Amino acid sequence: MRTIKWGIIGAGRIASTFASALNSLENVELTAIASRNQDRAEEFARKFKIKKAYGSYEELAKDPEVDVVYIATPHSEHKDNSALCIQHRKAVLCEKPFTINRHEAEYLISLAKEHKVFLMEAMWTKFLPVNAIVKSWIAEKKIGEVRHIRASFGYYSEFDRSSRIYNPDTAGGALLDVGIYPISYVMYLLDELPEHVISSAVIGRSNVDEQNVISLRFKNGVLADLSSAISVDIGSDAVIIGDKGKIVVPEFWKADKADRYDAQGNLVETYSLPHPKNGYEYEAKEVNHCLREGKTESSIHPLQSTLEIMTIMDQIRQEWGLQYPQEKERGMKQ
Numbered sequence: 429m430r431t432i433k434w435g436i437i438g439a440g441r442i443a444s445t446f447a448s449a450l451n452s453l454e455n456v457e458l459t460a461i462a463s464r465n466q467d468r469a470e471e472f473a474r475k476f477k478i479k480k481a482y483g484s485y486e487e488l489a490k491d492p493e494v495d496v497v498y499i500a501t502p503h504s505e506h507k508d509n510s511a512l513c514i515q516h517r518k519a520v521l522c523e524k525p526f527t528i529n530r531h532e533a534e535y536l537i538s539l540a541k542e543h544k545v546f547l548m549e550a551m552w553t554k555f556l557p558v559n560a561i562v563k564s565w566i567a568e569k570k571i572g573e574v575r576h577i578r579a580s581f582g583y584y585s586e587f588d589r590s591s592r593i594y595n596p597d598t599a600g601g602a603l604l605d606v607g608i609y610p611i612s613y614v615m616y617l618l619d620e621l622p623e624h625v626i627s628s629a630v631i632g633r634s635n636v637d638e639q640n641v642i643s644l645r646f647k648n649g650v651l652a653d654l655s656s657a658i659s660v661d662i663g664s665d666a667v668i669i670g671d672k673g674k675i676v677v678p679e680f681w682k683a684d685k686a687d688r689y690d691a692q693g694n695l696v697e698t699y700s701l702p703h704p705k706n707g708y709e710y711e712a713k714e715v716n717h718c719l720r721e722g723k724t725e726s727s728i729h730p731l732q733s734t735l736e737i738m739t740i741m742d743q744i745r746q747e748w749g750l751q752y753p754q755e756k757e758r759g760m761k762q
């Protein structure tokens with residue numbers, strides 16, 4: 429089997445987690461790391477046994493040995509970092525949110541089409557086997573007709589305007605950081621676009637949303653009650669409620685277990701599968717598979733899904749009047 433050679437851009441927190449996942453896979457080589465700082469790149473390379481450490485992103489993008497680049501930088505940087513790699517004909521797996529708005533997402537997608545390279549948003553939740561089981565339980569009507577979904581993702585992070593989470597310059601805020609998970613999850617489970625979206629947010633001290641609630645209504649009569657936060661720990665469970673039972677997915681965004689209950693509230697089925705490493709190996713495997721097959725996008729998380737999610741998040745931010753500084757500067761609508 430062909431060995432897929434990976435590069436990583438940005439030597440931060442999630443890059444470390446993903447590097448561990450890559451190093452646990454067979455027929456994969458983590459070939460290069462790039463940081464804005466040479467020392468940081470070398471330290472990361474030592475830790476994860478990577479043979480090449482670059483002090484600039486350009487050098488990695490130009491490395492002919494690298495097949496695919498994982499972009500692990502703040503939201504505001506995704507467009508330029510991904511574009512740099514695509515222009516050098518690298519396949520790209522870009523962290524969520526794909527970009528800060530639909531306009532940027534469309535640009536990257538057209539660039540990837542022009543250069544005929546693979547492109548995917550790293551929405552790893554959609555590749556977890558437990559979530560595939562939850563989707564199959566719904567399709568098999570094991571809880572009857574789905575009527576209502578509750579899902580949240582929120583944590584407490586002390587206010588720090590300079591952190592990527594609170595900083596508007598890095599496109600911080602709860603919606604783009606974690607609100608994207610419940611939205612993506614519901615659309616993944618239902619395979620539908622919502623017909624109606626309403627929401628409310630607390631815009632905080634640094635002018636990003638510190639918490640929000642979002643209601644989605646779907647054509648088939650399903651309501652989704654979603655929330656996210658960076659300033660309060662609201663948990664991250666999902667409950668999918670049908671007319672003949674419900675499914676509870678603890679920490680759905682990194683799910684390794686799901687419980688199914690009947691209409692009387694009795695536990696009738698549990699599916700549990702511990703992650704071989706940390707759960708990020710599943711999305712990496714999908715990318716490896718697509719590259720070996722010569723595909724330019726994933727059928728599990730296609731670019732159209734990314735565009736649909738970006739559109740909903742733009743619409744929500746528009747309702748709140750939340751524009752990022754770079755959008756204001758360019759006189760852009762979201």
Ligand SMILES: NC(=O)c1ccc[n+]([C@@H]2O[C@H](COP(=O)([O-])OP(=O)(O)OC[C@H]3O[C@@H](n4cnc5c(N)ncnc54)[C@H](OP(=O)(O)O)[C@@H]3O)[C@@H](O)[C@H]2O)c1
Nearest residue numbers: 438439440441442443463464500501502503505523524525
């Ligand atoms: N899938 C998941 O479960 C998950 C979890 C956490 C985060 N994420 C996503 O992953 C991305 C990175 O998050 P993270 O928590 O890893 O962030 P982080 O720890 O702050 O790391 C981001 C890295 O990006 C680089 N960078 C480039 N431009 C930057 C800038 N203007 N300001 C700050 N750093 C910059 C820095 O690396 P160098 O200085 O080395 O170049 C930095 O270490 C985000 O899109 C986030 O939403 C995903």
